[in-house]
Amino acid sequence: MKSAHTLVVLVEDHPGVLNRVVSMMRRRSFNIDSITVGHSEQPGISRMTLVVVGEDDEVEQVGKQLYKLMEVLKVTDLSDQACIAHELALVKVAAKAQHRAEILQIAGIYDARVIDATPASLVLEATGSEQKIDALLAMLRGFGIRELVRTGRIAMARGGTAAPTKGMTTVSNGVGDGAREPLVALTN
Amino acid sequence: MVLADAPNMTATALAALGERPPHPWTGQTLSGAQITCASLEAEGVTTVFGYPGGAVIPLYDALPGSGLHHVLVRFEQWAALAADAYARVTGRVGVCMATSGPGATNLVTGLANAHLDSVPLVAITGQVGQPMIGRDAFQEVDITGITLPITKHNYLVQRAEDIAPTIKEAFYLAASGRPGPVLVDIPKNVFVAKAPFHYPATARRAGYQPSTSPNMRQVKLAAEAINRAEKPLIMAGHGIMLAGATDLFARFVERSGIPVVFTLLGLGCFPEDHPLALGMMGMHGHRHVNAALSETDLLVNIGARFDDRATGKISGFIPQAKVVHVDIDPAEIGKNVKTDVPVVGDAAEVLKALTPLVAARRYGQWTGWIEGQRDEALLAALEDRPNHPEPYTIIKAISDASDGEAIVATDVGQHQMWTAQHFGFNHPDRWITSGGLGTMGYGLPAAIGAKLGRPDLEVWTVVGDGGFQMSLNELATAAQENLDINVAVVNNGYLGMVRQWQDLFHAKNYSEVEISGPDFVKLAEAYGVTGIRVKTDAEIRPAIARARSIKGPVVIDFVIEPEANVYPIVPPGASNSDALHRAFDDTDV
Incomplete structure (x- = not known):
């Protein structure tokens, strides 16, 4: 059964890394639902969050192909773990005087902040799951959404460890005992 | 030291690496071009295949001062493929080089070939000078972008002092784990810039840990x-x-x-x-x-x-x-x-x-x-066709004459399959063919690479008249290098494999498969090499014996039955068990 998998991909922060990842996904016809890239807690290492929709074995193949890229240090599928998966949205919504109170009330329900206001519009900043953002947008659509930007999902496992400790490629795939140990260099 | 740090090297690559004394230029301040040559030498490279051009003029300026034997091909694509064959027969990393722009794009097919067949290859390309990159300069292409999906990894080198460690890493990646091609793109001004030369003993990447020991x-x-x-x-x-x-x-x-x-x-x-x-x-x-x-x-x-x-x-x-x-x-x-x-x-x-x-x-x-499932009747029928030089007999005759010891390279198509079916391969690394990519034209440059890699072995290449016409300009390279290689042209006047598909699966709609060609005997002579024509079955073995006795390249033009087919053949999209074992016309087997 196809489902959305959240992959956290730690990569060396080199020019062209994003290109390598996206190029590989494109050429092998893997479907990227969303992708975000930014700094991680470790200098020189960027963190990508990929949302990939596919069968489990297809997503496993995504992980294996990602590992073949030299810059890729670790791939973790957060789908089976307790994790926080959020995105951020900025919404510019038409807000004439007679609608403003109602919009503010909706924003309150969804914990969205007002970060800009004009006589005719409000810009709201919302964070949370895609479903929450979708629900907020559904509520706002009737007023007229003038502009919208969503970051795509970023995700992190719950619990105390700083970095995901278990990569995607495991012993059950026939990989040697020593392969893909947690990266010592990263945690030192 | 190298051995300890690279446990995942393939065995042959390991043996080739060994321990070497430091390069005599170690510690000297050199140009990027000299560093490139010295780095290749430090890897034990002796032979490189390439073609000069604007962006690599500084590199070619440094070449004569190095100990490298540069083989001047007639088309960069065949440099990459000759290097590919060189790697296959030696177990060492093959090396090719070309200039920026068209030189680099001409390597692309060779890199893809090595990528699909897991052949260790390092390609060095020149790039326009750094100030010109991104400005659509003369002979500028984004070769690292272009080769991203067909290389194991690639690099754009930014500083002369980065050349040696990059080449070290390129060879390590090319030869270790699952081997493959690696491209190193070096801007012209980086070839000219100077840096002290120190060749690193090891290469290591956090993101590259091939699993060699099984669980x-x-x-x-x-x-x-x-x-x-x-x-x-x-x-x-x-x-x-x-x-x-x-x-x-x-x-x-x-x-x-x-x-x-x-x-x-x-x-x-x-x-x-x-x-x-x-x-x-x-x-x-x-x-x-x-x-x-x-x-x-x-x-x-x-x-x-x-x-x-x-x-x-x-x-x-x-x-x-x-x-x-x-x-x-x-x-x-x-x-x-x-x-x-x-x-x-x-x-x-x-x-x-x-x-x-x-x-x-x-x-x-x-x-x-x-x-009990062997198809004895097929072989019997093949042996009973004396009118034309029978492809099966040609392949058997080459195998018999060389006692099955020769290196055999092929092009791509019917002759390739006849050779695969009937040569009888008893030794590793002597069957040199483009498997994954199916690169027409591979045969002759592959024979050139193979002969330079294993001069001690007899080298044949079996080609079709179609594929041969893609790369026959390399006869000049073979002649210039005076290489003892024999080219067996299995000549049917068709792009035979496509014609066979059109015959069997497209109602004999022979669309664009009739291909004329030069007189291959005269062509050989024009290149200053020997040409022999064979028109009957009886002439096959004497021609092969004659070719083996002649030093230097020989071309034998075997004029075969134009519509001979390869059997068995599994129809496209069918299961292996649905193979066709005979033509509908039973004289055509």
Whole structure:
């Protein structure tokens, strides 16, 4: 059964890394639902969050192909773990005087902040799951959404460890005992 | 030191690396071009294939001062493919070089060829000067962008002091784990800039940890599966040779008693004249081989990637079998065929661990059944066609004349399949063919690369008249290098394999497959080499004997029956068990 998998991909922060990842996904016809890239807690290492929709074995193949890229240090599928998966949205919504109170009330329900206001519009900043953002947008659509930007999902496992400790490629795939140990260099 | 830090090197690459004294230029301040040459020498490179041009003029300025033998090809594409063949016969990394822009793009087909067949290759390209990059300068292309999906990795070098460590890493990546091509793009001004030369002893990347030692739990599961099977079959691939594991493989086969089928690139990893060697599988595989695949209850794939030309339609492939898959690349496991027991590791290390765990057995009933499926009538019919030089006889005659010891390179098409079916390969690394990419034109440059890599061995290339016309300009290279290679042109005046498909599957609609050509004998003479024409079966063996007695390149033009077909053939999209074994016209077998 196809489902959305959240992959956290730690990569060396080199020019062209994003290109390598996206190029590989494109050429092998893997479907990227969303992708975000930014700094991680470790200098020189960027963190990508990929949302990939596919069968489990297809997503496993995504992980294996990602590992073949030299810059890729670790791939973790957060789908089976307790994790926080959020995105951020900025919404510019038409807000004439007679609608403003109602919009503010909706924003309150969804914990969205007002970060800009004009006589005719409000810009709201919302964070949370895609479903929450979708629900907020559904509520706002009737007023007229003038502009919208969503970051795509970023995700992190719950619990105390700083970095995901278990990569995607495991012993059950026939990989040697020593392969893909947690990266010592990263945690030192 | 190198050995300790690179446990995942293939065995042949390791042997080639060894310990070397430091390069005599160590510590000196050199130009980037000199550093490039010295780095190649520090890797033990002796021969490079290339073509000069604007962006690499500084590199070619430094070449004569180095100890490298540069082979000047007539087209950059054949430099990459000659280097590919050089790597296949030597087990060392092949090296090619070209200028920026068109020089670099001409390497692309060769890189793709090496990528699909897991051949260790390093390509050095010139790039326009750094201030010009991104400005659509003369002969500028984004070659690292272009080659991203067809290289194992690639680099754009930014500083002269980065050249040596980059080349070190490029060779390490090309030769270790699953081998492949690596491209190093160097801007012209970086070739000119100066830096002190120190060649690093090791290379290491945090994101590159090939799994060479198998997980013993998986090895035990594989052994259990093998020991339980009643009709097991081994599928032997290129990975066995890349791992330098042919002796270990022979021991495994002898002990386990399991019959062996070969992928196109697996031919030669185990002697074909051994009673347990069944021959090639797949689209043009022998009838008994594909029959065995339909019946087997356990397929042990060692070092092959379940290419579609080997498997046929996946749903009809090994319908009754469980699968053990040994591969150094985890991404190959389960990519095309569902695998019951994956074993990730270097074929040599896996075989070392696996062989003692498998029972010493013989499968008399099973192998007897397979033998009963052999298509004796096909061979008998082939031998009974004296009017034209019979392709089958040509291949057998070359094999007989060289006692099966020659290196045989091929182009791509019918002649390639006839050679794969009938040469009888008994030695590793002597069957040189473009398997994954199917690169027409490969034959002649491959023979050139092979002869330069193994001057001690007799070298033949079997080509069609179509593919030969793509690369026959390399006769000039062969003549210039005075290489003792024999070119057997299997000449039918058609693009034969496409014509065969049109014949069998497109109602004989011969669309754009009639191809004229030059008089190959006169052409050979124009290049200053010997040309021989063969028009009857009786002339085959004398012509081959004559070619073998002549030093330097020889071209034999075998004018064969224009519409001879390759059998068996699995129709496109069909299962291996649905192969056609005869033409509808029974004179055409």
